[in-house]
Amino acid sequence: MSHSPSLPDRPTLNLDPDMPVEERLAALRNHFLDVSRVHDELTAQLETARDRQSELREEVTDLQAENEALKTSSLYLATVEELTDDQVLLKQHGNNQEVLTDVSPRLYERLEAGDRVAINDSFAIQTVLDAETDARAQAMEISEKPDVVYEDIGGLETQIQEVREAVEDPLTNPEKFSEVGIDPPTGVLLYGPPGTGKTMLAKAVANRTDATFIKMAGSELVQKFIGEGARLVRDLFEMAEEREPAIIFIDEIDAIASKRTESKTSGDAEVQRTMMQLLSEMDGFDQRGDISIIAATNRFDMLDRAILRPGRFDRLIEVPEPDAEGREQILKIHTRGMMLASEIDLASIAADTEGFSGAELESLATEAGMFAIRDGRTEVTRADFGSALEKIENDESPGTPIAFY
Numbered sequence: 001m002s003h004s005p006s007l008p009d010r011p012t013l014n015l016d017p018d019m020p021v022e023e024r025l026a027a028l029r030n031h032f033l034d035v036s037r038v039h040d041e042l043t044a045q046l047e048t049a050r051d052r053q054s055e056l057r058e059e060v061t062d063l064q065a066e067n068e069a070l071k072t073s074s075l076y077l078a079t080v081e082e083l084t085d086d087q088v089l090l091k092q093h094g095n096n097q098e099v100l101t102d103v104s105p106r107l108y109e110r111l112e113a114g115d116r117v118a119i120n121d122s123f124a125i126q127t128v129l130d131a132e133t134d135a136r137a138q139a140m141e142i143s144e145k146p147d148v149v150y151e152d153i154g155g156l157e158t159q160i161q162e163v164r165e166a167v168e169d170p171l172t173n174p175e176k177f178s179e180v181g182i183d184p185p186t187g188v189l190l191y192g193p194p195g196t197g198k199t200m201l202a203k204a205v206a207n208r209t210d211a212t213f214i215k216m217a218g219s220e221l222v223q224k225f226i227g228e229g230a231r232l233v234r235d236l237f238e239m240a241e242e243r244e245p246a247i248i249f250i251d252e253i254d255a256i257a258s259k260r261t262e263s264k265t266s267g268d269a270e271v272q273r274t275m276m277q278l279l280s281e282m283d284g285f286d287q288r289g290d291i292s293i294i295a296a297t298n299r300f301d302m303l304d305r306a307i308l309r310p311g312r313f314d315r316l317i318e319v320p321e322p323d324a325e326g327r328e329q330i331l332k333i334h335t336r337g338m339m340l341a342s343e344i345d346l347a348s349i350a351a352d353t354e355g356f357s358g359a360e361l362e363s364l365a366t367e368a369g370m371f372a373i374r375d376g377r378t379e380v381t382r383a384d385f386g387s388a389l390e391k392i393e394n395d396e397s398p399g400t401p402i403a404f405y
């Protein structure tokens with residue numbers, strides 16, 4: 001939309017010195033009138049521009065306020081039920097509570113019944129969710145081809161083998177299963193401590209099978225999108241169907257599938273609904289074709305056993321902390337691109353890092369590299385790894401159960 005109206009023509013004055021005085025005077029008078037008219041026109045245009053400027057300023061202030069509000073708090077989702085003269089009737093998702101709320105004129109103009117909006121604790125509308133900001137897009141991470149390959153994963157040969165059998169084979173050689181007359185596993189659950197490579201395994205199998213990788217974090221389902229969990233789970237499976245072959249990866253599944261707690265708060269009911277939706281999606285799963293589902297958890301002990309029944313997450317794969325050999329392989333992977341001094345023996349660093357996860361070993365290598373940079377070197381030495389170990393040890397809060405030798 002353009003707001004620059006065309007400028008009036010500049011008045012011209014032709015004075016012939018041979019003209020009689022009266023004619024020249026008349027020409028000058030006309031010119032004066034022309035100039036005054038142009039002046040009035042320009043003044044009017046200036047005023048319009050000023051009005052527009054202050055409108056835009058107001059819009060910026062509104063947007064800044066919206067932006068601040070969005071940054072500061074958790075938001076709840078609601079649907080616009082009805083627009084009254086100057087208020088909006090909303091129905092909050094999750095608890096179906098109906099509220100009448102005031103909105104700024106700018107927002108009011110944008111709203112229609114049926115719109116989904118994010119509201120704060122005092123039911124003020126913070127934003128209207130359109131196609132791009134829809135929770136569905138925000139809650140899921142979709143990647144056509146994740147860039148992790150099996151060779152990037154250290155110390156998990158058995159787990160890689162198991163994941164290949166349980167996920168890769170059903171996608172690439174489904175006849176193997178039909179010939180033997182068995183159903184491939186429905187869901188695979190990877191469990192083990194944080195940072196040990198569970199997400200990497202899921203990404204690598206998606207890379208290998210050219211499947212779309214769709215990740216959703218269980219905690220986000222119930223914390224960030226309050227009232228939306230069940231719908232997002234439904235969307236997740238729909239999205240996978242649209243993009244098959246696909247691998248659905250639900251990280252932190254314990255957030256939606258924990259054993260029931262004693263308390264009966266509305267939060268629990270919401271988590272429960274999300275889990276029920278997941279179970280019903282999985283139960284209707286075998287007609288879905290080329291979709292695999294992998295979940296991960298650090299809290300196997302907390303899981304509701306209902307999700308482990310046959311036909312649900314019926315293949316469990318433990319992804320443990322790496323042993324010394326695993327740590328050496330992981331260090332090898334994460335120092336691949338580094339120039340290591342010849343004195344460095346990764347096996348001995350592996351021996352010194354008992355209790356480290358893959359993610360921690362990766363930070364160790366990065367820290368060692370940082371020490372070399374600080375010292376103006378491109379080659380990384382054994383001493384850099386020593387300093388990195390010390391730094392990580394000091395950064396750990398007291399009582400963190402990581403053993404250093």
Ligand SMILES: Nc1ncnc2c1ncn2[C@@H]1O[C@H](COP(=O)(O)OP(=O)(O)OP(=O)(O)O)[C@@H](O)[C@H]1O
Pocket residue numbers: 152153154155156193194195196197198199200201251296297298330333357358359360362
């Ligand atoms: N076995 C491994 N081999 C190589 N790198 C690893 C390994 N495990 C972890 N890493 C490194 O740590 C990072 C985090 O790993 P990943 O996200 O796969 O862990 P996770 O088990 O899914 O953790 P969380 O349970 O916290 O989600 C990886 O990007 C990788 O750089």
